[in-house]
Amino acid sequence: MFSLRLFVFHLFTMCVVSQLQSGDFVSREEVETLKSRIQSLETQLKAKQDRTPLISFRAGFSHDPAPLKYNNGQNVIFDKMYLNDGNAYSPRSGMFRAPVSGLYLFTLHVLPSSSEMEFRIVKEGSAIAYVVATHSGGTESIQTAIHLHKNQEVWVVKVYGGDTLRGSLLSTFSGFLLRTDDGNFHSSSVVG
Structure with a gap:
């Protein structure tokens, strides 16, 4: 799970850096929206992992x-x-x-x-x-x-x-x- 969080954080960082380089600034509201979406995706992934049987x-x-x-x-x-x-x-x-x-x-x-x-x-x-x-x-x-x-x-x-x-x-x-x-x-x- 740690590597997934690292990947998601890296993806998030790349998006923010990309916007900063283009001259656009990210609002606090946009950052909070992205954080919420990341947490939702992590929850969905964890639920899928919990349903996968060990065979x-x-x-x-x-x-x-x-x-x-x-x-x-x-x-x-x-x-x-x-x-x-x-x-x-x-x-x-x-x-x-x-x-x-x-x-x-x-x-x-x-x-x-x-x-x-x-x-x-x-x-x-x-x-x-x-x-x-x-x-x-x-x-x-x-x-x-x-x-x-x-x-x-x-x-x-x-x-x-x-x-x-x-x-x-x-x-x-x-x-x-x-x-x-x-x-x-x-x-x-x-x-x-």
Whole structure:
């Protein structure tokens, strides 16, 4: 909230300076009107922030290395929860179900301990992002923002490759709500 106030103060200052440079002077009444408008905008923003639910999760594997007992095309189940605000991710099914409509950000980190592997982040059966991880000792990552309607699901699928990933915090799936829908946002396209 402090940075918002600083931004609003800076904007207010720029307006006053602009008027002073142009030779116009700001009356006390105009300053009071601007202060009142700033306070109103701060109140509206705070009310919107208070209505935004906290939805976030981060899941990994309970074993290291984590054997993937999945055939190609099956869901990868990250079974160890590090964070699950809003309980939208199920460590039993590996599915994230959106509790509210809005814009979400998902991240997948994978570190294979065997051969090359490909993974996809999937929304309702359609791939929205993918990553190919090679057995080179480094973690591969993908991050994507996507609009979800309430109750739509997102999960990770193993497409092909080896049978073992490094577990614990080395291979993780995470996501969080960036913002809820308002009257101005109805896109269902992938942002990143």
